[in-house]
Amino acid sequence: MVTVDPFGIYSAMMDLCRAWERFPWELARMQADLMLKLQEATTEELRRLLTSEEPADGGEPRRADFFDMLKSGAQLARRHHSIYEDWLRNLIDGAPGLQEKQRKRMLFWTRQLIHSISPSNSFWTNFSAIRRFMDSNGESLARGLQSFMKDLREGHPLMRMVDSRAFKVGRDIATTPGAVVFRNNLMEVIQYETATDATYPVPVVFIQPWINKFYIFDLTPPMSFVRYLRQKGFTVFIISWKNPDAQMRDVTFDDYMLSGALQAIRVAGSICRDAPVHAAGYCIGGTALSALMAWLNREPCEPGKPFPVVDWTLFSTLVDFSEPGDIGFLVTRKSVEWIEAMMKETGYLSEKFIELAFRMLGSDSLIWRNFMNGCLYGLPPPKSDLLYWNSDSTRLPEAMCSFYLREFYLNNRLVEQDSLHLGGRPIDLGRIRQPLYAVGTQIDHICPWKSTFKVCDKVHGPVRYVLSSDGHIAGIVNPPSEMSRRKFWAGEAGGEADSDRWLSCREDKRGSWWEDWTRWLQARSLSPGEPPALGSLKYPPLEKAPGTYVQEP
Amino acid sequence: MNEIMEKIKEGILDLFPEIGEVPITAEMCLGDIPEYDSMAAVNLQTFLEENFPLKVSLDMLAAEMTLGELASYIARFVKTKP
Numbered sequence: 001m002v003t004v005d006p007f008g009i010y011s012a013m014m015d016l017c018r019a020w021e022r023f024p025w026e027l028a029r030m031q032a033d034l035m036l037k038l039q040e041a042t043t044e045e046l047r048r049l050l051t052s053e054e055p056a057d058g059g060e061p062r063r064a065d066f067f068d069m070l071k072s073g074a075q076l077a078r079r080h081h082s083i084y085e086d087w088l089r090n091l092i093d094g095a096p097g098l099q100e101k102q103r104k105r106m107l108f109w110t111r112q113l114i115h116s117i118s119p120s121n122s123f124w125t126n127f128s129a130i131r132r133f134m135d136s137n138g139e140s141l142a143r144g145l146q147s148f149m150k151d152l153r154e155g156h157p158l159m160r161m162v163d164s165r166a167f168k169v170g171r172d173i174a175t176t177p178g179a180v181v182f183r184n185n186l187m188e189v190i191q192y193e194t195a196t197d198a199t200y201p202v203p204v205v206f207i208q209p210w211i212n213k214f215y216i217f218d219l220t221p222p223m224s225f226v227r228y229l230r231q232k233g234f235t236v237f238i239i240s241w242k243n244p245d246a247q248m249r250d251v252t253f254d255d256y257m258l259s260g261a262l263q264a265i266r267v268a269g270s271i272c273r274d275a276p277v278h279a280a281g282y283c284i285g286g287t288a289l290s291a292l293m294a295w296l297n298r299e300p301c302e303p304g305k306p307f308p309v310v311d312w313t314l315f316s317t318l319v320d321f322s323e324p325g326d327i328g329f330l331v332t333r334k335s336v337e338w339i340e341a342m343m344k345e346t347g348y349l350s351e352k353f354i355e356l357a358f359r360m361l362g363s364d365s366l367i368w369r370n371f372m373n374g375c376l377y378g379l380p381p382p383k384s385d386l387l388y389w390n391s392d393s394t395r396l397p398e399a400m401c402s403f404y405l406r407e408f409y410l411n412n413r414l415v416e417q418d419s420l421h422l423g424g425r426p427i428d429l430g431r432i433r434q435p436l437y438a439v440g441t442q443i444d445h446i447c448p449w450k451s452t453f454k455v456c457d458k459v460h461g462p463v464r465y466v467l468s469s470d471g472h473i474a475g476i477v478n479p480p481s482e483m484s485r486r487k488f489w490a491g492e493a494g495g496e497a498d499s500d501r502w503l504s505c506r507e508d509k510r511g512s513w514w515e516d517w518t519r520w521l522q523a524r525s526l527s528p529g530e531p532p533a534l535g536s537l538k539y540p541p542l543e544k545a546p547g548t549y550v551q552e553p
Numbered sequence: 554m555n556e557i558m559e560k561i562k563e564g565i566l567d568l569f570p571e572i573g574e575v576p577i578t579a580e581m582c583l584g585d586i587p588e589y590d591s592m593a594a595v596n597l598q599t600f601l602e603e604n605f606p607l608k609v610s611l612d613m614l615a616a617e618m619t620l621g622e623l624a625s626y627i628a629r630f631v632k633t634k635p
Binding site: 074161222362366386473478483512 | 566567569570571573588591592594596599610611613614615616
């Protein structure tokens with residue numbers, strides 16, 4: 001049954017009211033304080049407007065004109081907004097006895113409200129919008145409103161974030177030469193051409209997230225992770241997932257793990273002369289890889305065959321979902337029921353819904369600043385490969401999505417020993433013995449780094465953890481460059497449970513962690529030798545990279 | 554150099570009006586801009602590309618970059634243009 005209040009906003013608000021009910025005098029004092037601050041700001045702003053009439057250098061006094069008044073009005077609106085923002089935050093932070101989870105929930109939803117009513121989002125209280133309007137004889141706003149209406153008609157009520165004509169997959173991005181060497185109804189495996197005379201015998205296999213397309217690791221050449229690794233002497237394979245439709249409604253998480261990740265590892269190993277691989281998973285791809293590593297370690301290898309994965313890497317991946325960050329406020333028991341009811345109709349979770357959820361996690365930038373630039377300033381959307389990828393959303397199959405939200409986000413069963421059964425085997429992360437390299441990013445709304453750190457004491461192999469500056473995408477897609485101002489912290493973390501203690505013992509290093517990871521991979525890559533062919537007799541090249549699935553809408 | 558700095562300041566006020574009364578100086582870090590993130594960096598990158606003859610890479614526009622350092626970098630590039 002679909003419920004009202006799927007995100008628990010009303011219940012959190014009622015808890016907040018109840019928390020203050022017993023302290024009416026303290027609440028009244030806070031309200032009086034708010035009034036006082038608003039009054040002070042108003043008086044100061046009026047005084048500033050009036051003193052602007054006084055001559056600065058003994059010249060003729062001038063009267064404040066309409067422009068000055070608008071500027072002053074915008075300034076006052078901003079100050080009032082900031083005072084209200086601080087007041088609301090204090091009201092929630094200081095609510096006596098409010099349960100911590102409800103406090104965080106209220107802070108999240110209040111932040112959404114605060115961002116939405118920012119004076120920058122309204123023409124008359126955004127002085128830059130007014131100035132642009134005057135300078136362009138109204139053209140800027142007219143242009144902005146036209147774009148807004150066009151986007152609305154074309155199904156983008158939050159306005160497009162990127163100039164979608166600036167890039168084309170296979171032409172400007174995802175251009176690294178290679179071939180599709182395997183295809184099933186779930187994925188294509190792409191093998192990239194090697195770029196060096198000799199390559200390491202152990203290939204790298206990227207298990208990409210199936211939320212958005214695979215080419216986040218093969219953007220424009222300077223940003224391409226795949227190109228970087230080829231130049232370092234690696235043979236690289238990557239999974240390009242099929243964008244699911246209603247026919248794929250019964251596809252499960254097990255399918256992604258076995259017919260996806262495991263199959264890709266087998267294909268890569270077979271083409272590279274039966275070598276074990278470096279397996280690396282990103283976000284949900286990393287969660288699938290973690291489950292697969294536990295699955296593989298559950299039973300002994302086939303006689304005479306090595307374990308198929310020599311080491312594994314997780315990029316911004318949660319295995320412990322107990323504190324999933326802001327996304328936890330969108331995934332509640334009631335909202336999952338609501339999502340499941342929607343999926344019953346369609347067979348999948350719509351890409352629009354996923355896009356909206358991600359944009360809400362960074363609403364200040366991803367919704368409101370985008371609206372300000374596009375509508376109020378009339379600016380064209382930026383030409384950015386990163387944002388192009390971000391807007392190329394995908395759907396999720398009903399069965400897999402429902403399982404993922406319930407068993408990972410709501411029940412957090414991946415970290416419970418033998419609680420989850422996938423592919424016919426109980427899953428126990430503690431059985432994993434292979435070396436792990438895990439990367440978290442400092443400003444991550446989707447996988448908070450302290451939660452990604454929790455993998456360190458769940459597995460039993462050696463762990464090297466790296467914290468990168470920046471967010472879920474920019475912290476990972478992080479090519480080395482001389483001018484880079486990014487930084488990272490790295491060190492051993494096996495068995496460590498306290499992320500703060502770990503960080504306090506590390507020194508920051510300037511640049512990209514990619515070089516650190518390359519050295520870590522090289523240690524288990526054997527000596528470089530003759531590069532493998534593109535495909536093999538068993539897995540012949542089927543089509544040039546980037547293949548077919550990535551082009552499907 | 555001063556002209557470059559003024560242009561950058563103008564752009565920051567325009568792109569991030571929520572900066573309010575935070576003083577925009579050469580010592581100010583990009584991370585001092587409220588809610589500065591990679592999307593904000595993309596907006597700033599687009600502004601710089603439109604106003605100066607270069608593309609500043611995103612990894613330069615990290616939170617720790619100061620406006621003074623950014624202006625010096627742009628000045629070096631502008632000087633080398635024919």
